[in-house]
Amino acid sequence: MELFSNTFRSLENALDYSNTKQKVISQNIANSDTPNYKAKEVDKTQSFKAELESSLESYRTDVRHLAFTPEDSQGSTIVTKKNVQYNNNGNSVDVDKEMTDLAANQIYYNAVSDRLSGKFKSLENVIKGGK
Template identity: 85%
Template sequence: MELFSNTFRSLENALNYANTKQKVISQNMANSDTPNYKAKDVEKTHSFKAELDSSLKSYRTDARHFAFDSEGGQASTIVTKKNVQYNNNGNSVDVDKEMTDLAANQIYYNAVSDRISGKFQSLENVIKGGK
């Protein structure tokens, strides 16, 4: 039995996603006046395979079977927004949208960090014997 459940792994991935999103938004805003800078975004890559990896432990009995080994990979990827242009200098950063994304990301991060804090408090309660 694992000490930390898949919930902790999922919450860790969510915090990593929020961290990456924060960095990308900051980079976009810092380059809002840079000519020909293309805004970037973060996409969650939580696929069916990732969900299956996090919920099941599987063992291959034949080399032809699919491998479901979890490598603790990224929960997100950084992509460049293409075919978008807001300024005459080729820059595709929309500062208002970035500020909105920043606020939404902050709310998301706070919710996830509150949830993981609650999980650790529950674990502490169990360790102390409910006292």
């Protein structure tokens, strides 16, 4: 029996995604006045596609059967926004949008960490025998 289910791995990947997004948003805000700086963002599709693929499990009855889980799952991908300019100096950072994304990411992180905490509390309850 596996102690940590796919839920724990999914929540861990969600926290990693939120951490990467926090770093990218912070970098964008820090460089909001840097000439010719192009804003970056975290590519959600690659992150969630990798998560869905990694959560699929299969039972192989023969070694010649293909496995459903990819061997080279990647984390989040950081993409630079090109051909966008908000300032006269060539900068593409929209500070209002970045601050909104920062707040949304904080809410997302809090929700995921609360869920992870709840999973650990459930495990603790089971270990203590429900007392």
